[in-house]
Amino acid sequence: MWKSVQRAAMATVHLVVAAAMCFGVYIFITVLLIAAIGTVAVVGCWLLPEAVLLIRRIAGAKRNLTALWTGREIPEAYPPMTGTLREQLRISVQDPGTLRDLRWMVAYYLYGALLALALPLWPLGLVVDGVWAGALRRSPVVLPLIVKLADTEARWSTALLMPSPKARLARRVEELKETRADAIAAHEAELRRIERDLHDGAQANLVALSMRIGLAKRAYDRDPDAARRLLDDAQDQAEQALTELRQVVRGIHPPILTDRGLVGAVRALASSSGLTVGVEDGGLEAGTRAPAAVEAAAYFVVAESLTNVAKYSGADRAEVRLARTRRGLTVRVRDEGRGGADESAGSGLLGMRRRVAALDGTFEVTSPAGGPTVIDVELPCVW
Structure with missing residues (x-):
């Protein structure tokens, strides 16, 4: 009653x-x-x-x-x-x-x-x-x-x-146009980043390496000790160039994703972030893996979010929650920092949104002044 x-x-x-x-x-x-x-x-x-x-x-x-x-x-x-x-x-x-x-x-x-x-x-x-x-x-x-x-x-x-079905189809076409534009923008930004990293890092080291080898060749006959020192420097320069190249490759598709899967890669991010980060895997470790593009986008969101927490939030703790749903993969990153996150402030939020939009996913940021800041991402995929 x-x-x-x-x-x-x-x-x-x-x-x-x-x-x-x-x-x-x-x-x-x-x-x-x-x-x-x-x-x-x-x-x-x-x-x-x-x-x-x-x-x-x-x-x-x-x-x-x-x-x-x-x-x-x-x-x-x-x-x-x-x-x-x-x-x-x-x-x-x-x-x-x-x-x-x-x-x-x-x-x-x-x-x-x-x-x-x-x-x-x-x-x-x-x-x-x-x-x-x-x-x-x-x-x-x-x-x-x-x-x-x-x-x-x-x-x-x-x-x-x-x-009507016609109106919904037209709206869907508009959404796909916007998604394609975001995907193109994200792709161009990624290419510019790779070019910048290669130019400022690996390319500069390789040029210095070539110069040292050339100097070592000229000094080999008249001053073997100086040539040996130049070759030692060249070896150090080569190792540094390799390190730079690994970092560039890691930015394209982190090898740790292939080796450990998404949960293992996120746990590695958490341990190296300088924060106390709790990671909930939502049963992903025991289940099948998401497509590589989905895992890479989720990894990028977590990495960028934890970087923002360390740089801007003032918090020393964060929570990462991964979950498998019928529609795909969800990611939530939460911190109890000062809040006030702004996409236009160059904090990487726009890049995250574009990368998620390229996969037809959803990206939401809740960050009132005083916190907490919560980033919710849903990436559609077939398991």
Whole structure:
């Protein structure tokens, strides 16, 4: 009985908010008519894109309200409102998502009015229902009806606000374009890094090595001891060049990933980070391995995140959590530092985001001032 009352109370809140939103739709339709008239009259054509953006916000609020009740998210599929006024007007008129939102508004104008008219009857119905059920020792009738009404309202809203397959496909194409652009940017940045490392490190050492060998050849006959010293220096230079080359190769695909797997490589990162780092493997050690590109991206995220913790956070501890899911691999790095991480501040967050986006993954940073900083990454893959 108590669960039924709780469920009915939640349904009542949902319906009250839905009815209140219906009043807002009534007011907005007036604004929309003004925008349409202004567009026809040309002088107010700038109002239409703003009205469309407002439609999207109202529909988005309704999607969130419905998702809270049903527990299922309703996706959005809108093209970005960018470009010149003419391009924005074209998007406003041709956007199928906005047309579906308008269809929902018209329907909501009708069934939302029924919700608003029924509002005064619910308290009386609940009282009568409670008295009736208590007197006759039977199950209440109105409580289930309220829940059923909320379910029906949410089902109608879901059906009306769900983007069409065509709109979802168009939005997916746009996302893939953005992902491809990020992948290209990440690739170019990686090439520049490799070129810089080769030029400043291995190439400089190899040039110095060649010069020492040349000097040793010229000094070999007249001063064997000096030639021997030059050859010793050349050997040291060769070893240094090899070290530089190993570091470059390690940046492309760390050999430790091949040798130890992701968990072992992350544990090695943790032990060499200078921090106290707890690593949870999420059962990855006992399972099959993710694809090499996924492991490399996860390793890069952990390495860059721990570097940021050591440099900027002021914390001496961090936590790394790896987990295998049905969709792929998740990575979480958390520290209790000062927070305030900013992607535009050159802390490597943008590079991490681009590398994850190149694999169609998700990258989220939560870093309020005062901490904690949490980086959540999901990389899709087939196990």
